[in-house]
Amino acid sequence: MRRSSRGIIITASVLVICFCALLVMMFDYHGAREEAGVTYITKGTIDTGAANLVSAIYLNYRLFDTLFELLVFSVAVLGVRFYLAQQRGNEEEVTRIPESQVIRTSADLLFPPILLLGIYLVLFGHLSPGGGFSGGTVAGTGLLLCAVALGADVVGRRFHEPTLERFEWEILLAILLLALIPVLFGRLPFTDLLPRGRLGSLASGGSILIYNALIGVKVFIGTWVIIHYFVRHRGEI
Amino acid sequence: MMVALLPLVHFGFAALSLAWGRVTRELILLSLVVDAVLVGLLSAGLSQGKPLVIVLGGWEKGIGIELAADRFSLTLTVLVLLLGGAVVAYLWHERLRPYFFMLLHLLLGSVYTLVFARDLFNIYVTLELLTLVSFLLVGYERKPYQIWASLKYLLLASLGLGIYLLGVAIIYYHTGTLNLGLVAARLLDQPNAPWVLLASSLLVTGVAVKSGIFIFSLWLPAAHSSATPAVSALLSGLVIKMGVVVLFRLTSAFSLSLPLLVLGALTGLLGVIYAIFTYDLKRMLAFHTLSQIGYITLGIGIGSEIGIAGSLEYIVGHGLFKGLLFLAAGVAVQTAGEGDIPGLIARRAKIPLSARVALLVGTLGIMGVPPLAGFCGKSLLSAGVQSPVIQTVLILISLGTVASFAKLIPLFRIERGPSSTWPVKLAFVILGLPILLFLPLARLLVPATQLSLSLHVLPFVKSLLVVGGGLLLYRLLSRRPFHLPQRIFRLEEAILVILSGFFLIYLLSVLG
Amino acid sequence: MALINGVTIAIVLFGIGLLGLILRRDLVIKLLALGLVNGSTILCLVSLNARVDGVAPIVHSPASVPYVDPLPHALVLSAIVINFAILALALVFVMLLVERYHTTDSQRIEHEIEGERTP
Numbered sequence: 001m002r003r004s005s006r007g008i009i010i011t012a013s014v015l016v017i018c019f020c021a022l023l024v025m026m027f028d029y030h031g032a033r034e035e036a037g038v039t040y041i042t043k044g045t046i047d048t049g050a051a052n053l054v055s056a057i058y059l060n061y062r063l064f065d066t067l068f069e070l071l072v073f074s075v076a077v078l079g080v081r082f083y084l085a086q087q088r089g090n091e092e093e094v095t096r097i098p099e100s101q102v103i104r105t106s107a108d109l110l111f112p113p114i115l116l117l118g119i120y121l122v123l124f125g126h127l128s129p130g131g132g133f134s135g136g137t138v139a140g141t142g143l144l145l146c147a148v149a150l151g152a153d154v155v156g157r158r159f160h161e162p163t164l165e166r167f168e169w170e171i172l173l174a175i176l177l178l179a180l181i182p183v184l185f186g187r188l189p190f191t192d193l194l195p196r197g198r199l200g201s202l203a204s205g206g207s208i209l210i211y212n213a214l215i216g217v218k219v220f221i222g223t224w225v226i227i228h229y230f231v232r233h234r235g236e237i
Numbered sequence: 238m239m240v241a242l243l244p245l246v247h248f249g250f251a252a253l254s255l256a257w258g259r260v261t262r263e264l265i266l267l268s269l270v271v272d273a274v275l276v277g278l279l280s281a282g283l284s285q286g287k288p289l290v291i292v293l294g295g296w297e298k299g300i301g302i303e304l305a306a307d308r309f310s311l312t313l314t315v316l317v318l319l320l321g322g323a324v325v326a327y328l329w330h331e332r333l334r335p336y337f338f339m340l341l342h343l344l345l346g347s348v349y350t351l352v353f354a355r356d357l358f359n360i361y362v363t364l365e366l367l368t369l370v371s372f373l374l375v376g377y378e379r380k381p382y383q384i385w386a387s388l389k390y391l392l393l394a395s396l397g398l399g400i401y402l403l404g405v406a407i408i409y410y411h412t413g414t415l416n417l418g419l420v421a422a423r424l425l426d427q428p429n430a431p432w433v434l435l436a437s438s439l440l441v442t443g444v445a446v447k448s449g450i451f452i453f454s455l456w457l458p459a460a461h462s463s464a465t466p467a468v469s470a471l472l473s474g475l476v477i478k479m480g481v482v483v484l485f486r487l488t489s490a491f492s493l494s495l496p497l498l499v500l501g502a503l504t505g506l507l508g509v510i511y512a513i514f515t516y517d518l519k520r521m522l523a524f525h526t527l528s529q530i531g532y533i534t535l536g537i538g539i540g541s542e543i544g545i546a547g548s549l550e551y552i553v554g555h556g557l558f559k560g561l562l563f564l565a566a567g568v569a570v571q572t573a574g575e576g577d578i579p580g581l582i583a584r585r586a587k588i589p590l591s592a593r594v595a596l597l598v599g600t601l602g603i604m605g606v607p608p609l610a611g612f613c614g615k616s617l618l619s620a621g622v623q624s625p626v627i628q629t630v631l632i633l634i635s636l637g638t639v640a641s642f643a644k645l646i647p648l649f650r651i652e653r654g655p656s657s658t659w660p661v662k663l664a665f666v667i668l669g670l671p672i673l674l675f676l677p678l679a680r681l682l683v684p685a686t687q688l689s690l691s692l693h694v695l696p697f698v699k700s701l702l703v704v705g706g707g708l709l710l711y712r713l714l715s716r717r718p719f720h721l722p723q724r725i726f727r728l729e730e731a732i733l734v735i736l737s738g739f740f741l742i743y744l745l746s747v748l749g
Numbered sequence: 750m751a752l753i754n755g756v757t758i759a760i761v762l763f764g765i766g767l768l769g770l771i772l773r774r775d776l777v778i779k780l781l782a783l784g785l786v787n788g789s790t791i792l793c794l795v796s797l798n799a800r801v802d803g804v805a806p807i808v809h810s811p812a813s814v815p816y817v818d819p820l821p822h823a824l825v826l827s828a829i830v831i832n833f834a835i836l837a838l839a840l841v842f843v844m845l846l847v848e849r850y851h852t853t854d855s856q857r858i859e860h861e862i863e864g865e866r867t868p
Contacts, residue, residue, distance in 0.1 A: 008729060012771045015736040020764035022743070023403070024757050028411070028432040033423070035413030036299050037798065037818030044819070045808050047296075053806035053816070057823035064293050064302045068350075068362040069827040071248065071343060072369055076834035078255075079373050082336050083841050128807060133830060169252040176249050189241045190294040200809055226837055233844070358824055365831045369838065376842065381849050382862050388842045395783055395835050396770070402790045402828065403763075409821070410797045727859060728779075729771045736767075 049196025050126035050205035059131075059208045063179065063190045070215065074172060077222040084233040107149035114142030122216030126205035132212040136219025143224045152231040164221050171218045178207065178214075239275045239282075240291055240304045240353050243314070246271055247346030251339045258335040262325070265338055268345075269321050276314045279306055299414045304353040312549055313352045313482065316556045320474050321345055323667040324467045327564050329660035337377060344370045344471065351479040357405045357415045357440075360483055361398060364447060368394040371476055375464040386459035389728050393456050394446055396732065400739070401443025407436040421490035428492055437491040438743040441484065442735065445742075448480025449530040451504040452738040455731040458511075461523035466567020469519065473526045474560035478552050481530060485537050485545070495749030496742045497538030502630045505531025509637030513711075514719050516578050518566050521641060522559065525603065528634060529555045535627060536618050543621030551614030554675060558602035558610060561668040565595035568657055569648075582647045589657040595665040597649045602672045604639045604707070605700045610675035616696035632703060639707020640714065755796020762789035775853045776843045780836060787832040794821045794828070 040053055040061070048056040058066050118139030121130035147155045182191040197204030250268040254261045283289060289306040292298055324341075347367045354360050368391065376387040409415055411432055412423040424433060445453040457477075461469045487493065508528025515521040529551070536548030569592050570576050573584040581588070598609075605611040615635065622628050724730055762785060769782030798818040806819035843853075850858050 008733070009772060011733055012729075012768060015733060015740075016764045016767045016771075019736055019739065019767070020760050022740075023435070023760045023763075026431050026435045027407070027756060027760075028430070031411050031430075031432075032798075033411055033413035034818060036415070036820055037413065039297075039300050040819050041806065041808070041816045044806075051807050051809050053808060053819035054822045054826070057819055058826055061294060061296055061300050062302055062358075062823060065359055065362045065824075065827050067248070068347075068359075068366050069830045071251075072362075072366050072831050072834045075340070075343065075366070075369050075373065076837050078336060078339070079369075079838050080841055082334075082373075083376075083379070083845060129805065131826075133826060166256070169255045172252045173249065173256075176245060176252065180245060183242075188291055188293060188295050189245065192294070358827075362827055362831065365835075369834065372838070379845070381846065382866055384842050384845055385858065385862050388839060388846070391835065391839055391842075392770070392779065392783060395832075395839075396767075396786060399763075399786050399790045403793060405824075406790075406794045406797055406821070415820075728855060732767070732771050 045199055048192065048206060048208065049199060050208050051200055052126050052128060052131075054129075055126045055131055055205070055208055055212070059126075059211045060192055060206070063211075066211075066215075067175065067179065070172065070175065070218065073219065073222055074168060077168065077225050080226050080229050084229040103149045107145050111142050111146055114145065115139055118142065118216070118220070122212050123202070123209070125212040126208045127200065127202070132215025133219055135212075136216040137223055139216070139220045140223025140227070143220075144227050147227065147231065152228055156228050156232075159224065164225060168218060168221055168225075171214050175211065175214055178210065239279050240289060240306045241293060243272060243275050243349040243353075244346040246275070247342045247349065251342035251346065254335050254338045254342060261333075261335050261338040262329060265321075265325050265341060268342065269318060269325065272314075272321075272345075272349075273318055276311065276318065279314075280311050283308065283311060298416050299419055302359050303355040303416055303418070304350075305355050306353055309482075309485070309545075309549060310352040312553060313478070314349065316478075316553045317345065317348055317352075317475060319667060319671060320471060320556055320560050323560060323564065323664040324471055326660045326667060327467050327470075327567075327664035330658055337374075340370050340374050340377075341471075344374070344476070348475055348479055351482060354483075355417045355486065357408065357417065357420070359415075360486075361401060361405060364394075364401075364444075364479075364483070365398055367476060367479065368398070368447065371460075371472055374468045375460050375472070377468065378465060380463070382459075383463040386456070386463040389731070390456040390460045392728065393731055393735070397443045397446025397453065397735065399443075400439050400446075404436045404439030404443060407432055407439070411436075417486055417490050424490060433491065434743065434746040437487070437493060438496075438739060438746055440487060440491075441493060441496060441742050442739040444480050444483045444487065445500065445738070446480075446735060447477075448484055448534075449477040449504070449527055450500050450534060451507045451527050451531070452500075452734050452741070454527065455726050455734060457527055458520050458523040459726060461526065462517065462519040466519075466563050466570075469523075469567070470560040470563035473523065473563060474556035477526060477530060478533075478556060481533050481537065481548075481552065484534070485548075488537060488540065492749070493746070494538050494540050496745040497534050498627065499745055500742070501531045501534030501536075501538055502627070503531070504528060504534060505630065505634040506637070509634050509641060511721055512641040513637055513714060514721055515641075516644070517576050518570065518578050518581060518645075519563070519576060521578070521644075522562055522566060525638065525641070526559060528638065529559070529603070531634060532615070532618060532631070535631070536621070539621055539627070541621050543617060547614055547618035547621050550617055551611075554602065554610030554614045554672070557668050557672050557675075558599045561595055561665065561672065562599035562603070564661075564664055564668070565592045565599060568592040568661060569596065572655065578644050585648050585650070587655065588648070589655050591657050591662050591665055593648055595669055596645060598669045598672055600642045600645055600649075604642055604704055605635055606704060607697050607700055610672045612696075612700050613675050616700065619696070619699075635700075635703045636707045636710055639704050640710040643708050643711035755799060756793055759789045759793035759796060762792065774855050776846070776855050776858075777840075777853060779855065780839050780843060783839070784832065784836055787828070787835075791825050791828050791832075794825055797821065 044053045044056045048060045050056040118135045121135030122132055125131035179190050182193055183189055192206040194206040196206055254264050292301040292303050294301050347363050350363045372387045372391045376384050412420050461473050505528045508524050512521050512524035533548045533551050536544045569588045572587050573581050575581055602609045602611045605615045619631055766782045766785035770779050798821050802815050803817040804814050806816045847853050
């Protein structure tokens, strides 16, 4: 690995060390102010009905930010698809991992529990740590396990591409419509209109459950699409 | 409530564009019409004095996300409409995939959100979306230099926003809220605590990477000159301004006048110096974007009402004529087959007449010839400036602008050329007409009392003198080509310059 | 507060990531360094409002348990997804560049692109 020029090394080290030193020294640990945090903790469960306050924040109080985050995710998926659309960008031959009985059996055994774990994380996101993003990622990497065992094209044929694409934007549209429905009732967008339910039960938290489910499916599809396109571009796993 | 509808409508249209790939152009036209209606309703509401502050979800300000519309934001939405309409017209006959239109919708939606945003983390997420979308738009044609320029942009912008997030962490720790209005209230009693200075420097550094301030936005010349002309027009005319708008919102909470003044002066002068000695048309326009941002930042740094009004006028004016220049430059480069200005001058017979007229109008605007758009903004800015140092800086920047655009004068001979298609001409008219008619239109933007300050004889004469002086400067300088250091535009050097810029801002905050 | 705590470690990691971003020429390592920079920002956000006796903010009964402030965790969720998206797209672009120029050295790629642009 060739090195950068001496001047750059010295300047970079000096600047970065000064930067870190400044931050560490100027960090004032006194004067913490817990205003919004206290409000969330004391009124979070009453306002939203969810036990998991973090879910309450990003799916109720600050749902707008989560919408942008979802858009960033969708843009990433679409960007990956746009640029890696041609197959086999690599000219070299890539040898596939030889078919291994160990991987095959463990994938058979593990994939259903992984999927179940993903569904659990999504559905119970408002009661315990989890939520749409983590659940969707877990399920998506479960599919990756299947792809390692069976071959990505086999799994890809199972999950029809155009259907997945349609699902993605349909889910995005559904989330937007859910956010806009309160406007019909004369309230502001992103207001939660569903009943709060009994704290700690599955049917609580208002529309947090619906959002979690939608986000979970979207992240699942998105993760799989990204992995699939990367694999297709390279050759095979 | 309409405030929240504006971006949401665009996000909805983004999803729809993916679904109905065949009618994407009609969809984007429809979305612009819907926007115009919503903006009209909002302005009507504003003039009636109805409160236009909403907190999404109906929560209180401290725990929900606030969106607020004021005169500043509504003026900017007009710019968005005009640029959006022009770009749609320009791209009417090109075959573009629905993916491109989806990116356009997301860009417009994020721009609307930033115009109304008042929450630190909302700004972060929106800036990230804007970065990703611009990055994908610049690299749309997959040419290697575009991909490298957009990769540099993504890395630098991501680094900048990481620094911004550190600042947000510090602010949240000490003030307990993310809402800018509440943060401003909390900081009233301790405006100079060390953590305030540190946090504000971090925030400004992060936003400055995206605002087009010279030391931080070294990715800009490469990215804006490599992109397709419509994308460059949108980026230079609209997206860059959003960084400056965020800086303006930050000034309501932190005292940033000295850093912004120094940065504005630096950007203006350095950008114009580089522009004088650049002979590639699109790259010169990109350097000009940097230097005009210097004007706007100076206006915001001054902070007085007239300064802000001048900056606002200049934001709109610059968006219009930079957009027009990029679109016209795109047509010119495409038809002449050359990106270099001497080459373009040699082949000017191939450039359509409408493109050359558009270039002429844009050039007159940016030079500040009265009574076009640039003149209005510049004179209002100078009217709001008290200190002679800043006046001199403003005059120097104007001189440099005129000198660098004087290169294009041989292009403006009125001769017959091939004609361009009607959508392209429509695009030129959408942007060119407001530039020409800016003076009467400006009465809608700025209260008449401030406007009359800029309409004395003195500003007229001054701007004509500046134009003359700039042409003279061009004559003097055109003999010796001068090679300015281009190394700072590489990735590693750019990061080092950003770090040094952070220290500069921190020092200026401590001193100011 | 002790000098070695989450925030200091986050800032040190930020510095290491920055140095890696500047000094290493390999594009993939630059992306890893960017991931480190973003990760350290996330660490800083989370450890700022953490407490030694803190409890995760899952409220089943509103007792006076020292719950940790849930807002930074929500912010971090968004930040993680956004950083993932950025890294994925940056990796795609790096792949395209590497396939075109057959090298991962950023300076060589820059050199070749500059050579192509100025005829």
